[in-house]
Amino acid sequence: DQQVKQNSPSLSVQEGRISILNCDYTNSMFDYFLWYKKYPAEGPTFLISISSIKDKNEDGRFTVFLNKSAKHLSLHIVPSQPGDSAVYFCGAMDSSYKLIFGSGTRLLVRP
Amino acid sequence: GAVVSQHPSWVICKSGTSVKIECRSLDFQATTMFWYRQFPKQSLMLMATSNEGSKATYEQGVEKDKFLINHASLTLSTLTVTSAHPEDSSFYICSARDLRLVTTNEKLFFGSGTQLSVL
Numbered sequence: 001d002q003q004v005k006q007n008s009p010s011l012s013v014q015e016g017r018i019s020i021l022n023c024d025y026t027n028s029m030f031d032y033f034l035w036y037k038k039y040p041a042e043g044p045t046f047l048i049s050i051s052s053i054k055d056k057n058e059d060g061r062f063t064v065f066l067n068k069s070a071k072h073l074s075l076h077i078v079p080s081q082p083g084d085s086a087v088y089f090c091g092a093m094d095s096s097y098k099l100i101f102g103s104g105t106r107l108l109v110r111p
Numbered sequence: 112g113a114v115v116s117q118h119p120s121w122v123i124c125k126s127g128t129s130v131k132i133e134c135r136s137l138d139f140q141a142t143t144m145f146w147y148r149q150f151p152k153q154s155l156m157l158m159a160t161s162n163e164g165s166k167a168t169y170e171q172g173v174e175k176d177k178f179l180i181n182h183a184s185l186t187l188s189t190l191t192v193t194s195a196h197p198e199d200s201s202f203y204i205c206s207a208r209d210l211r212l213v214t215t216n217e218k219l220f221f222g223s224g225t226q227l228s229v230l
Contacts, residue, residue: 032218043117043204043221044155089155096160097143097208099219103154 003027004092006102014110019077021105023090026071030092034099035064035075037086044089048075080109113139113209117222124195125230132190132225134205140185141207145219146178149202161188161205195229202226 005024013019021035031052036044050057050064050073057064063076077084090102114137124130134144144161159180160168167180177199179191188207192199206219 034218041202041224041226043223046217046221049216049218093218097145097218098157098160099145099206100157101147101155 001026002103003030004090004100004102006090006105008105009103010106010108012108012110013080015082016079019075019080019084019107019109021075021077021088021090021107023073023075023102024071025073025092027092027094027100028071029094030100031095032093033064033066033073034091034093035062036089036091036101037084038089038104039086047088077107080107082109082111085109113137113207113220115205115207115220115222117205117225119225120223121226121228123228123230126196127194130192130195130227132192132203132205132227134188134190134207134222136186136207136209136220139207139209139211141188142185142210144182144188144205144207146180146188146190147204147206149204149224155204158190163188192227195227197229200227200229 034049035047038044048059048062050066066073087104087106089104091099093099116135118133142163146158147155149155158173161180161182163182169175182188204224206221
């Protein structure tokens, strides 16, 4: 049973446009959510996070939105750049700091 | 930010041998570390929680006798893949929690991973 789901395995956007990556979770005990960027054979790189007490967090070109009632979060990247092309994982964490990842979304930003 | 070192970054071994992977927190103490595994084009799957001074907690479906975890000090956790077989070939990643940084947005710090190939 997947507790964290990323239903879009891939996404392609034009450079300069907005990229929206989605993530759903089922466990109501999750109280902290994170987004990572990852390349093959490398560790994940932290991008942005949000606590369950908030509904939005912004850091530069990255914004994460949380809809707690729908158990849904999304990552917005605007404007998208070719260097953003990578696999993005969302993660959900409970109070034990155990982090569960989604299946990932491969983002391709076309020049 | 806090640094987690993972070694080796790449290992090839023969089937039936055991491989040890080290995860070190370089500038902080970590009472809790986590081990993940990623198969090609798949998600990072949590294998176990490594607790300093006590037994590791394994996720459902992960064989504790196959994947031995030792967290003997506050800065080192090791994962030993015993009697490795080709199906154990995967990318293994550790992460550590820095107790000092209770308010950090990042929460966990990841190693760079170990690519294990079992022939």
